[in-house]
Amino acid sequence: MRSLSIGATGMLAQQLNVEVISNNIANMTTTGFKRQRAEFQDLLYQNMRRVGSTSSDAGTVVPSGVQIGAGVKTAAVYRINEQGNISVTGNALDLAINGQGYFQVELPDGQTAYTRAGSFQLNAEGTIVTADGYQLQPGLVVPENAVDITVNPNGEVLVKLDGQTQPANIGQIQLATFPNPAGLEAIGDNLLLESPASGNIIAGNPGAPGFGRVIQQALETSNVNIVSEITNLITAQRAYEMNSRVISTSDQMMQSISQMR
Amino acid sequence: MENVLYIALSRQEAMRRQMDVVANNIANMNTSGFKSQRPLFLEYLERPDRRQERMSFVQDYGLMRNLQAGPVTVTDNPLDVALRGDGYFAVETLAGPRYTRAGGFQLNTDRELVDRNGLPVLSDAGARIVIPDGANQIRIKGDGSIETEQGPLARLKVVSFDDEQKMQELGGGLYSTEQEERPVEKPEVTQGALEGSNVQPIVETTQMIDVLRAYQNTQRMIDSEHERLRTAIRQLGRVQ
Secondary structure, eight states: OHHHHHHHHHHHHHHHHHHHHHHHHHTTTOTTOOOEEEEEEEOOEEEEEOTTOBOSTTOOBOSSOEEEEOOEEEEEEEEOOOOOOEEEOOOTTBEEEESSOEEEEEOTTSOEEEESOOBOEEOTTSBEEOTTSOEEESOOBOOTTEEEEEEOTTOEEEEEETTOSSOEEEEEOOEEEOSOGGGOEEEETTEEEOOTTTOOOEEEOTTSTTSOEEEETEEEOOOOOHHHHHHHHHHHHHHHHHHHHHHHHHHHHHHHHHTOO | OOHHHHHHHHHHHHHHHHHHHHHHHHHTTTBTTOOOEEEEEEEEEEOSSTTSOOEEEEEEEEEEEOOOOOOEEEOOOTTBEEEOSSOEEEEEETTEEEEEOOOBOEEOTTOBEEOTTSOBBBBTTSOBOBOOTTOOOOEEOTTSEEEETTEEEEEBOEEEOSOGGGOEEEETTEEEOOSOOEEOSSOOEEETEEEOOOOOHHHHHHHHHHHHHHHHHHHHHHHHHHHHHHHHHHHHHHHO
């Protein structure tokens, strides 16, 4: 029975759909998280009777062929890079990006990763690092006697040193963009890596055309919309049930054959 | 002599194929741009020899595609486009243009607009659509024209055909046809949305029940015919 395996492809697809949705819901409050969406396509078709074939010696053409599909497959699970909400935290080293771009972070193995989760801290040496202790690139060191850190929308980091009136510029935060940001490879921990699908990195200062601006004392929340996730979850569950119904119906048809005397 | 069995068999064959079609519809309940299908049955009259009446077999001779538009779901993804009216988007393949209503597009590394299969989407001039570097705001207007903050760019090709039923399904949401393209004068394109599949779960479920019961009834008919033949042979043997 072909319908048995077709139903199985449907159940597998919906299972994956639920997995994607549950990951979105699980990351509802993850800083900088971008929701994902599973997208499906129909599988191959088998021609039982070709479109446009003749049905009689007189050359009558059948109006439409008989093409039986083989089910469904996952086309893509893509990230929707819509801007998340900006929530104000009041923490001086919490940075949100309003617009496109990613912070650049150096991983312990020397690779550069990209992130939108801008909850930075200082490490023991005064270097600006992520919550995991990875250095923000280009590296910025805040002097010990700094009393106040300001990051302006263009990414310049200004500190006020103890006993001085003029703020000192200690460096510039650069953002990265990609021709196809949806093609970045997620590695968890809010980090993304460059991939052949994303294209090569384009670095630039915040506020430049095509790059977002940096907002200090704020974080970008995830862009998960809980209402639409729940409705998608319900749809996926029902679709899963219907596909299992297909399988049990096919099974009953086969059963009636096996009971043939 | 065993014509009852053959007729029943022709029905069961057709039913099985109908079940395959229903299963494929249900499997593609969440496939964007998918159109549900329905088999067409035909009475097939045949007179095995001159002394007998003509007998009526059943044959599934074609499939109808339900061309109704699917529901539009908002995704907020700027590169998702739904076609509300008539027509198909055109994509480029090595074997020539292919047509699709699944408007979930993406950019590839060359910043070309591509569909989920990675095939370049064509503009009304028949060319690939490249989003220039630095352009972030991509606006697709109701008539399919694409704009960025750097100005107008291109217009999506939206075409229709004289007989959409003759278009052949290739899988992956793609169709091919040898018919002449007919540009749609006023396409209705919506940005940030996708056309869902037009499969109606309730219709498919009732179809499935229908198929199952008809199949089982035919099975019973075969069983009772078998029983009739057996009894006949036994009885006739006893008389002798």
